[in-house]
Amino acid sequence: MSGGLHLSSSVEVWVGAALTLMVFSYLWRDNPFYKLAEHVFVGVSAAYVMVLGFWTTLWPNAIAKLWPGAARLTTPEAVEPTHDWALLLPVILGLLMLGRLHPRTVWLSRWPTAFAIGTSAGYNLVRYLRSDFLAQIHSGMTPSLIATTGGRLALGESLSHAILLGGTICGIVYFTYTRQHRGAWARVAGTGVLFMMVTFGTTFGYTVMARISLLVSRLHFLLGTWLGLI
Amino acid sequence: MRSRAPQLLVAAVGILLVLTAFVPRPAPGAGNAWQGFFAYIDENFSVWFNIMAVFAFGLGAASLLGVHGGRVRRRGRDWPYSLATLLAFGVTLLVGLLKLGGPPGLTGDPADSASILGRIFAAVVSPLQASMFALLAFFVASASYRAFRVRTREASALLAAALVILIGRTPFGSALTQWLPEPLAFLRLERLSLWIVQVPNLAGQRAIMIGIALGVVAMSLRLILGLERGVLGKERP
Numbered sequence: 001m002s003g004g005l006h007l008s009s010s011v012e013v014w015v016g017a018a019l020t021l022m023v024f025s026y027l028w029r030d031n032p033f034y035k036l037a038e039h040v041f042v043g044v045s046a047a048y049v050m051v052l053g054f055w056t057t058l059w060p061n062a063i064a065k066l067w068p069g070a071a072r073l074t075t076p077e078a079v080e081p082t083h084d085w086a087l088l089l090p091v092i093l094g095l096l097m098l099g100r101l102h103p104r105t106v107w108l109s110r111w112p113t114a115f116a117i118g119t120s121a122g123y124n125l126v127r128y129l130r131s132d133f134l135a136q137i138h139s140g141m142t143p144s145l146i147a148t149t150g151g152r153l154a155l156g157e158s159l160s161h162a163i164l165l166g167g168t169i170c171g172i173v174y175f176t177y178t179r180q181h182r183g184a185w186a187r188v189a190g191t192g193v194l195f196m197m198v199t200f201g202t203t204f205g206y207t208v209m210a211r212i213s214l215l216v217s218r219l220h221f222l223l224g225t226w227l228g229l230i
Numbered sequence: 231m232r233s234r235a236p237q238l239l240v241a242a243v244g245i246l247l248v249l250t251a252f253v254p255r256p257a258p259g260a261g262n263a264w265q266g267f268f269a270y271i272d273e274n275f276s277v278w279f280n281i282m283a284v285f286a287f288g289l290g291a292a293s294l295l296g297v298h299g300g301r302v303r304r305r306g307r308d309w310p311y312s313l314a315t316l317l318a319f320g321v322t323l324l325v326g327l328l329k330l331g332g333p334p335g336l337t338g339d340p341a342d343s344a345s346i347l348g349r350i351f352a353a354v355v356s357p358l359q360a361s362m363f364a365l366l367a368f369f370v371a372s373a374s375y376r377a378f379r380v381r382t383r384e385a386s387a388l389l390a391a392a393l394v395i396l397i398g399r400t401p402f403g404s405a406l407t408q409w410l411p412e413p414l415a416f417l418r419l420e421r422l423s424l425w426i427v428q429v430p431n432l433a434g435q436r437a438i439m440i441g442i443a444l445g446v447v448a449m450s451l452r453l454i455l456g457l458e459r460g461v462l463g464k465e466r467p
Contacts, residue, residue, distance in 0.1 A: 012349055016357035023361035027368060039311040041358040043318030046287075046294055048355055051326025051347060053284040055340040062281050073336045090278035094285030101292055110462050112282055114236035115243055117453055117461055119279045122247025125450035132443035136436050156416070160429045167430055171437020175444070192437060197384045199434030201391025202427060204370075208396060211367035218364045221357070 006228025017226040020218055062087050090115075140168050167195040233463070237456050244454035246271055294319065322350055391426055398423025 008014065022037035055074075064071035065084040072078075093115055099108030144165055146157040170192035173185065181189045224230045250272040256265040298312035306312075325331070325346040332338050332345030342348050374392070377385050397403035398419035407418040415421065452458040 012353035015353040019354060020357050020361045023358060023365060026365060035308070035311050036314055037358060039315040040318045040354065041362070042294075043315040043320075044322045044350060044354050044358075046291060047319045047322035047326060048347070048351065050284075050287045050291055050323060051340055053287050054327060055329075057280045058284045061277050076337065086274075087278075087281070090281040093278075094282045097282065097285045097289055098292070100289060106463075110233060110236040111239065112285075113462060114239040116279060116282060118240040118243025119247065119275050121240070121450035121453040122244040123276065124446050125244070125248055125454075126251040128443040128446040128450075132439045133447070136439050136443075140436060160425070164429050164433045164436075167433025168436045168440075171434055172440055175437065175441035192434075193384055194387050195430050195434040196438060197387040197434075198391040198426065198430040199438065201388040202395050202431040204374075204388065205392040205395030205399075208367070208370050208374075208392070209399065211363060211370060214360050215364040215367045218357075218361055 004228075008226050008228065013226055017222055020222060024218075062091055066091070140165060167192070171195050233459070236462050237459065240462075241454050241456060243275070244450070247275060248454075291319070291323075318354075322347065325350070391431070394419060394423050394426055 008017075019037050019040070022033040025031055026034040059074065060071075064074075065081050065087050068081050068083060071081055093112040096108045097112040099105035142161065144158060144161040146154040146161060148154045170188050172192070174181075174189040174192035174196070176189075179185060220230070246268075250268045253265055253268040254261075255269055255272075256262075261269075295316070298315045300306070301312040302309050302316065326340055329336050329338065329340055330346045332342040332348065338345070340347055341351060343352065374389065377389050397406070403419040403423070407420075410418050416425070449458065453461065
């Protein structure tokens with residue numbers, strides 16, 4: 001404890017502290033301060049994402065390659081990139097997307113939407129098969145009976161491996177919709193649900209911990225950085 | 231025609247990208263024209279996608295201006311808040327696109343900590359984002375209570391796992407069960423929480439990932455083959 005109040009002289013810290021208190025005021029009830037903070041957040045975040053999208057994606061990947069002279073505005077010392085006229089295509093498709101703004105031109109936005117859906121479907125089909133489906137099956141295919149260095153059965157580890165394999169299979173059974181879940185099949189699927197509930201519980205536990213650490217960091221900001229009490 | 235042709239585009243782009251997985255990648259300067267074509271597609275379609283996403287941000291901005299601008303014009307309910315949204319949006323967009331502050335001219339990183347946009351991020355975006363998420367710490371407590379009241383086998387499994395993880399990952403949880411003798415050491419909370427993460431949690435996660443992967447593959451195939459048509463909207467009469 002440093003003892004005593006040492007208020008920050010930074011404008012950023014004062015604005016940050018005021019906005020933090022405005023958000024926390026929601027714990028009392030919905031109020032004008034919270035609403036104001038919420039609306040400012042929406043406006044600033046939307047613009048921030050747009051600005052980053054323009055300067056980090058549109059400018060270097062499209063504008064600078066379509067008009068290489070423009071690249072000198074941001075990086076004067078860089079070698080001018082070569083023309084890539086193929087990039088006109090995504091730019092035109094992007095402009096067609098703005099057709100959604102008028103009822104008579106909505107149909108134009110189907111082209112960029114079609115390209116986006118085709119790209120997502122094409123990439124995801126291969127990516128999910130490789131990294132999720134095959135890789136997870138490969139990781140699960142490990143021997144369930146583990147031996148110690150002395151050649152004896154490591155009961156604990158073997159049991160854990162068997163539970164891991166059994167739990168995975170039960171979970172997959174739950175996702176099998178081509179067969180009605182009845183009798184023994186339903187019991188296996190029910191066990192799969194229990195394993196998935198443990199997964200959700202673990203995720204929930206970690207989420208709570210993450211939120212509490214965020215809360216601690218905000219309190220540290222208010223009491224330390226802003227008020228200088230700690 | 232207006233919906234049939236885009237449907238063909240979905241199929242063409244999807245099939246081309248799937249085929250890229252089966253065409254060997256040539257060394258720089260080597261390989262035939264087809265290999266070069268597929269390599270170009272594989273490397274650049276994701277960039278094209280990102281370029282189009284920036285235009286989609288523009289669409290979002292137009293929608294935001296339409297909703298909040300309309301409310302301010304009509305002096306509708308809560309219009310002063312909409313005005314705040316518009317002002318915050320306009321000011322941030324202006325200082326960000328013009329790269330005000332920070333390195334001279336248009337050089338430098340737009341989010342540089344010395345630039346006005348960087349300072350807006352530090353003073354507004356970062357505290358608001360952290361506070362909004364921190365606020366949820368209070369609400370998850372009531373969510374846990376509600377989960378506890380639903381006395382089913384599944385809810386109990388969820389809550390038991392969450393409690394062991396929450397307590398077992400802290401020094402308090404570790405100290406709480408230190409008295410357990412060595413033969414029962416596996417029941418110490420820190421070990422139990424680690425076991426839950428590494429065994430039943432992993433089993434559930436693996437099943438979910440395999441299930442999601444199968445779902446994504448099936449949906450991708452349906453989209454490419456044109457069996458899923460609703461995504462492109464209805465044909466106007």
